[in-house]
Amino acid sequence: MPTPRRALAAVVVAAVLLPLNACGSSDGGGSTDASGKVEGDITFQTWNLRANFKSYFEGLVAGFEKKYPGTHVKWIDQPAEGYADKISADAAGGTLPDVVNVSPDLVAPLAKAGLALDLDKAAAPYKPEYLDGAWSSHRIPGMTGTYAFPWYLNTGPLFYNKRLFKEAGLDPNKPPKTYADLFADALQMAKQSNGRVATLANVPTVEDFGRYGVELMNEQGTAFAFNDTKGIELLTRYKELYDAKALDPEALTATPESSGRKFLTEAVAMNPGSALDLGNFKKQAPGLYRNIGITDQITSTGHVNMYVMGVMVNSRTKHTPAAVAFAHYVTDAQNQMSFAKKVAIFPSTAGSLDDPYFTKGDGTDETRVRIAAATSLKSAVNYTPVLFSEQMKTALRNEVAKALQGKERPKAALDNAVRACDQLLKQQG
Amino acid sequence: MATSVVSRARRQLPLSPWLFAAPGLLVTGAFILYPFVSTLVNAFTDRRTLVPGRFVRLANFREVLHDDTFWTGLRNSALYVVGVVPALVVLPLLLALLVQKNIPGIAFFRSAFYTPVVASIVVVGLIWVWVLDERGLVNSLLAAIGIGRVGFLGDQWLLLLSAMAVTVWKGLGYYMIIYLAALANVPRELHEAAAVDGAGPVRRFLTVTVPAVRSTMVLVAALSSVAAFKVFSEVYLMAGPAGGPAGEDTTLVMLVQRTGTGLTGRVGYASALSIVVFVVTVALMLLVLRVDRREDT
Numbered sequence: 001m002p003t004p005r006r007a008l009a010a011v012v013v014a015a016v017l018l019p020l021n022a023c024g025s026s027d028g029g030g031s032t033d034a035s036g037k038v039e040g041d042i043t044f045q046t047w048n049l050r051a052n053f054k055s056y057f058e059g060l061v062a063g064f065e066k067k068y069p070g071t072h073v074k075w076i077d078q079p080a081e082g083y084a085d086k087i088s089a090d091a092a093g094g095t096l097p098d099v100v101n102v103s104p105d106l107v108a109p110l111a112k113a114g115l116a117l118d119l120d121k122a123a124a125p126y127k128p129e130y131l132d133g134a135w136s137s138h139r140i141p142g143m144t145g146t147y148a149f150p151w152y153l154n155t156g157p158l159f160y161n162k163r164l165f166k167e168a169g170l171d172p173n174k175p176p177k178t179y180a181d182l183f184a185d186a187l188q189m190a191k192q193s194n195g196r197v198a199t200l201a202n203v204p205t206v207e208d209f210g211r212y213g214v215e216l217m218n219e220q221g222t223a224f225a226f227n228d229t230k231g232i233e234l235l236t237r238y239k240e241l242y243d244a245k246a247l248d249p250e251a252l253t254a255t256p257e258s259s260g261r262k263f264l265t266e267a268v269a270m271n272p273g274s275a276l277d278l279g280n281f282k283k284q285a286p287g288l289y290r291n292i293g294i295t296d297q298i299t300s301t302g303h304v305n306m307y308v309m310g311v312m313v314n315s316r317t318k319h320t321p322a323a324v325a326f327a328h329y330v331t332d333a334q335n336q337m338s339f340a341k342k343v344a345i346f347p348s349t350a351g352s353l354d355d356p357y358f359t360k361g362d363g364t365d366e367t368r369v370r371i372a373a374a375t376s377l378k379s380a381v382n383y384t385p386v387l388f389s390e391q392m393k394t395a396l397r398n399e400v401a402k403a404l405q406g407k408e409r410p411k412a413a414l415d416n417a418v419r420a421c422d423q424l425l426k427q428q429g
Numbered sequence: 430m431a432t433s434v435v436s437r438a439r440r441q442l443p444l445s446p447w448l449f450a451a452p453g454l455l456v457t458g459a460f461i462l463y464p465f466v467s468t469l470v471n472a473f474t475d476r477r478t479l480v481p482g483r484f485v486r487l488a489n490f491r492e493v494l495h496d497d498t499f500w501t502g503l504r505n506s507a508l509y510v511v512g513v514v515p516a517l518v519v520l521p522l523l524l525a526l527l528v529q530k531n532i533p534g535i536a537f538f539r540s541a542f543y544t545p546v547v548a549s550i551v552v553v554g555l556i557w558v559w560v561l562d563e564r565g566l567v568n569s570l571l572a573a574i575g576i577g578r579v580g581f582l583g584d585q586w587l588l589l590l591s592a593m594a595v596t597v598w599k600g601l602g603y604y605m606i607i608y609l610a611a612l613a614n615v616p617r618e619l620h621e622a623a624a625v626d627g628a629g630p631v632r633r634f635l636t637v638t639v640p641a642v643r644s645t646m647v648l649v650a651a652l653s654s655v656a657a658f659k660v661f662s663e664v665y666l667m668a669g670p671a672g673g674p675a676g677e678d679t680t681l682v683m684l685v686q687r688t689g690t691g692l693t694g695r696v697g698y699a700s701a702l703s704i705v706v707f708v709v710t711v712a713l714m715l716l717v718l719r720v721d722r723r724e725d726t
Contacts, residue, residue, distance in 0.1 A: 088478045088692045249563070249580050250582050253582055253583065253673055253674060254669075265564060389693040390687075390691050391687065391691070394670070394672075394687060398676035405675060424693070428477070
């Protein structure tokens with residue numbers, strides 16, 4: 001049976017050679033020149049936005065197609081879960097959409113792989129339209145250029161449970177404003193409730209270290225540095241909280257969802273959130289809503305943390321002018337403002353935060369939170385380094401957990417975390 | 430003319446089986462053979478998600494040996510086999526004996542025991558997280574009877590045991606069905622003869638039922654040990670993506686997932702880990718079959 005045997009041999013050889021070929025796959029890129037005629041079919045991918053904002057995005061696409069006849073935008077939306085994996089599969093397979101909704105940590109590896117268009121070159125005239133801090137949030141240490149348009153920003157207050165504060169003998173109208181106050185109040189809460197009520201539900205993340213005033217990376221962005229004196233001090237304080245049950249005993253395995261649930265069930269006294277959460281409290285936990293207290297994020301730096309969403313242009317798009325024009329259209333002041341009025345997010349365009357929508361109160365809690373957030377965003381910082389990957393987050397989290405459990409001293413734990421993160425950084429190239 | 434038709438048919442005949450097998454072979458090739466060979470090749474490179482790899486010989490395998498997380502994963506996966514397999518060999522058999530008899534209403538119990546098998550593991554995982562939460566159902570019951578609350582989800586060992594319990598609970602119905610099929614083939618005369626000889630229910634179970642379903646027990650042991658060693662969902666859902674407190678509940682497959690996915694995934698190293706998981710799984714399977722053969726002789 002010579003034919004089948006040869007066919008089988010061919011299949012085996014192909015199976016061996018195809019992966020080898022895939023190792024070196026790299027096709028040519030598109031143009032970086034965005035000055036041509038805006039036309040052609042492009043694909044736009046968002047991150048879990050279809051369920052709640054379908055009509056907004058359909059209107060957005062229709063508006064763009066009307067403004068630029070000859071263009072056609074195909075809008076696709078991916079679920080939140082596994083979004084990074086979806087992008088990596090598309091990037092590796094050469095099927096990355098032309099315009100992609102990203103966060104700064106997702107942009108970094110794409111830019112390093114040459115898949116994100118440098119907007120300092122391709123879209124320089126648009127730069128003054130955005131807040132400086134927002135525009136620079138998609139710069140990558142070790143590279144020149146900016147790799148995504150800033151889209152919406154978010155930040156939020158710290159919610160606290162006034163009833164639990166009162167029961168612990170704390171003044172419900174004087175929530176903690178400094179870290180020293182926070183640690184003292186948390187210890188008192190744990191003592192008064194016999195360890196039944198914790199004040200915090202999450203272990204410190206890299207963002208918390210940043211807010212505490214710890215230097216996260218060296219100036220060149222080539223190595224991590226959060227194992228300094230301040231970093232050790234923060235972790236030591238958290239260890240005290242954990243031992244006293246002022247930090248929830250399940251914090252070591254907590255996720256943002258689980259800690260939110262604990263706050264909702266009044267098992268935890270404080271939790272960070274956004275204006276969006278108020279509606280949730282009102283609906284799901286009316287008892288909590290009646291006792292809800294709202295205060296500012298606690299920082300030692302004077303700058304609150306902000307989350308930045310961006311819109312990246314695939315450097316291999318066949319329609320660079322259309323892709324750049326669309327990414328700009330999605331993120332321009334008018335469309336960002338329109339989106340901000342639909343959901344509790346904040347525009348990254350210069351001057352938008354001075355709109356009366358973000359400055360004039362109407363007596364409701366939602367508006368109060370919105371105005372406070374908009375005010376703090378003007379000087380907010382995205383503390384999470386863009387090069388801080390998921391693997392690094394896990395490495396830090398696990399070392400922090402070891403310190404809290406007493407398996408390692410805080411200094412040793414942070415030294416190990418920095419070593420692991422540096423190693424991962426080196427492997428990223 | 431007739432001769433040439435016959436000889437042509439004879440020449441073409443050997444192709445027919447291949448043509449029939451072609452769809453299956455294509456699917457196997459595309460979804461099993463190709464990914465396997467791809468993983469094997471990647472294991473010897475330093476490939477990352479978006480960066481083509483270079484050939485690094487055995488560097489990944491050397492790193493595996495010096496990686497503390499790998500040993501943690503191996504320990505947890507091995508513990509999972511030790512904890513889950515005996516329960517999944519014995520308990521479904523007892524359950525099958527309970528629901529074997531055709532009495533009114535038994536179909537309800539058979540369906541009820543099988544329900545966890547068809548339930549989504551994500552839903553099951555979330556429900557058990559709520560049940561075992563410090564303020565969940567189990568802890569409320571424990572507090573009510575004065576035992577006090579237990580941190581099932583905050584302690585490394587309790588978390589692993591809880592995940593094992595969920596795996597056993599979810600798998601009972603599946604293996605029960607396999608045992609039901611085996612029990613249907615046990616001749617009733619054997620039980621009747623043993624009863625006439627004065628053997629009680631326990632004695633009949635040990636001397637008649639167990640030997641009769643022994644080959645099924647080996648099959649269940651082999652299937653459940655492979656599944657237990659490759660456990661991912663239960664631990665991932667209950668312990669979180671970081672693998673429990675300080676990552677101490679990470680299993681080998683979780684480590685592969687964590688290392689090799691995402692935009693900065695180390696595909697080469699994760700492939701080497703996958704090859705190690707594959708080798709250990711095959712070894713485990715062979716071990717179970719060897720134990721069975723030794724008992725046969």
